[in-house]
Amino acid sequence: MLDDRKILKWSAVPSVKIRSKAIDSSMGSLKRLLDALLSSSAEIVQELSSIYGAETIRYQKPRYGFFLNKFLEHYPESTNPVVVRAPGRVNLIGEHTDYNGLPVMPMSINRDILVLASSRPDNQVHLKNLDDRFPDSHYEIASQIPPFAKGEWGNYSKAGVQTILDYVASKAESQKPPAGMNLLVYSDLPSTGGLSSSSALVVANALATVHLNHIQIEKALLADLLAKGERYVGTEGGGMDQAASLLGERGQALKIDFFPLRVKHVPLPTGYKVMVVNSLVKAEKTRAAMEDYNRRPRECRLIVALLNKVLRRLKGENCHIDRLADLNKSNLDDYQLQTAVDQALPPGSLGLGEISRKLETSVQQIEAEYLTTKEGRILSQPLKGFPLRQRYQHVLTEAKRVEEAALALEHGQISRVGDLMFESHRSCAEDFEISCPELDNLVEIARDAGAVGARLTGAGFGGCVVALVQDSELDRFTQIVKRRYFQEYLKIVHPEIVIESRDFSDLILTCEATKGADRVFQASTDCSP
Template sequence: MTTNTNTFVRPLQLDSSDVLHALYNRPPRELSAHGIRYERLRQLFKTRFPESDPKFIVRAPGRVNLIGEHTDYNGYPVLPMALDRDILFTAAPSNGTTVDLINENPQFERRSFNATFPVAPFERGDWGNYVKAAVHGLLEAGLVSKSKAVGFHAAVGGTIPESAGLSSSSAMVVAAALAFLAANGVECDRNALADILARAERYVGSEGGGMDQAVSLLAEAGHALRIDFFPLRTELVPLRQELTFIVCNSLIRAPKSESVRYAYNRRVVECRLATALLSRAVTQRTGRTVKAERLSDLSSAQLGPAYPELGETARHAIGERPLSLSAVAELLAMTPRQVQREYCMQRDGTPLPEPPDGFRIWNRYRHIVTEAARVGLTVKALKSGDNTEVGRLMNQSHASCRDDYEISCPELDTLVSLGLENGALGARLTGAGFGGCTVHAVPTETVAEFLKKMDVSYYKGYVKREQARPFSSFNNLNDVMFSCHAASGADFWPVGEG
């Protein structure tokens, strides 16, 4: 099934519990908090922008990725679901190009800029850059006229844990994009918008894929979403009630800091190098020129049966040891400078510095191709109700993320181990890694017991014992450990006066 909705405008009335249920996939008794949030933001808008009334509301959900980590930018599939935690904008068009933002969280200061192309960024790490990324990307793509762009005023709020690997940043980009489109009276195909926003988010400096934007826009309640790329295709995967996915926050923040940005971009570069080395090897072995932009272009499905067994070809082409820049250059019959210019450039136009321990190209390749296979197998297991198999595949995924892609940390590993001890069928880190969250597949009938055990063993146990670690604080346990309920994708709707 392919999701392809051409308009965001929906005749929604927020005082209807049926509408909130459709958005959040929760029973009426759990929806009052969402209604209160919407009204609180409306009142904040009227207080801070007294010259106008809010004209529309935008909502963009976060996501939890069930399996398929770092596969998206390599052209392989992913399997996320949208969360019932989201970013909200209560907004109205401005009288000119000004974009003016008030965040209900006081730690995020007011931000204002002009929607004129090109949009210069704030300092790196500033929350306003995610709004700028959306505005800059839509102007660059021509969806909004560079000469006639209208800005917007917005009161912004969110319930997605920050720096937790649950896509709060991409949800902000999606929400900002919908607000900018609404202010300019522009409608856009959701699939096309997902592609545009995947590119737009690179404005903040990370070389990511398109999963986060696609699931935030295209998800449907009660379903996970298998997403394939280049071109973007989606398949709704029903989630059965007998299995619940639970998120546990490690309390180790996964910010897009310089060190984490380097680690993330390093893996993107290592995958490019794997693509180049394998392309050359296949060409040499077959006598047929093979040009590939990403690893999925070198899959058996793309190349066909006439090509050699790719795993062994990759092993011989790459080797299992880390490679220096000069070693990679020799294998590609290039100079080191040529390799840097062709494969190692970052978003800011500088080459990625050579890792002191060498490029771990084989490990990255092995993770990507095995993780891609696990996505397909997990979809099959979910459809057939084989929850044990779902858990087994999640466990394999975590081991690969930890050992081959090297994006785990002691806290994530501890959460996975404790989750399995406390009754989860499977567990894995979720998101880009280096901190953030784990996701656990738990039989629904044992969820309450599982949550109690995890509270005792991790939050009241491990965290208190390891006080030297840089744990984030929290006030409400439900903010850091919660059951996932597959929500619908992003929405935009007009609101009345009042």
């Protein structure tokens, strides 16, 4: 269950105390922190080890040192700097179940987004990224921050900040509005890879705002608020990504239930590694990809509407569900449920005309209520109609796979976990139709390379495959995937993709479960122990 002690109390003693008799300024403190990193301070090593593991120190220490040095270059006059981190996540099983109120089982990973933030004397936010693919931007903090053009990366910063602004405004007690900030972003988390880099960026910007302004908020509540707040950028997912980033623990997967948010930590098996392989097919957040992605939760809302119509007829006007998870609480026996499903969701696809007849309303009303995006755009009907029975089949069976996988992990039944992962991929590909030929091919190569289980992970339409691999098979797995997918298959199917990696370590990732998002260091003039 969720640890009630996980409350973000930013007025507490910093995680790492830079001991000194006197510190002249906050930037002086940051320079001392940089010196401590470079000199392998015991406290610094202990803090980074508690997050990432002692075996990663040789990588993380220079990474943080480089980051702090760049901040000093970009913002030499800043005050009260704070370093926060937000890990990505890989979803082991449970795809597109979260927004239906059904469980998922992700883990936070040892790839993350770092944000170094400092206060400004005005209401401006100046945003820089050390990855030059993402240009500098700036905006003003206001009660309602207008978005940049769709697709601009700065909208993820705005989403995190706007969420905190709305939270502060909702509190009964008066609180000074958050101040302006200088923000520097540094990530080793692949973008467009299905590892939730977008949500991690939202989480990190929200945490920076919280820390700099001494706002207190419980982590589970923040995860819930950010799940809604990320809709600012135009995507309409569930709450898995934010909860996984914020609530992760080392060596643990998270079985997450929703409405209300509940987290159970599930031990990951020793002797196995979670491998993430980037297909290099980008799950772009373009208009076409967003339409495909956003159509899935809306199809699920149509399923709920059609089921409610039948349930009222069969069980009376008081029989109603808000989301598919509510079927578990509807007191329907198996025969009644199957009857409702058969009547509401016949095999094949339904066009808008047939859906309007079943719901006894107009096509225009359906488009307005179920298919209109936040921006006012109407999502189009697929060429062959909406395959709602297939979508329902995936969501319900996937939720069962999550429950069974969590039990199998607890009982050490690793081969069963692998079977469930393969079953999940088949369902994602055939019933929910979020896979692509490259992901299907990569899953089969992973199976041949010795993976106990493998499946696509993330929203789909490209991105990554997650595989569970025994330690003794890691070298063989890596070599087979490298040769058969990247050096053979991909060169034939996508000759335009240039692979720049020499050792493939940024394409075939060995992932460890890490602590969730939090403040790492804060340079402050307060040196009290």
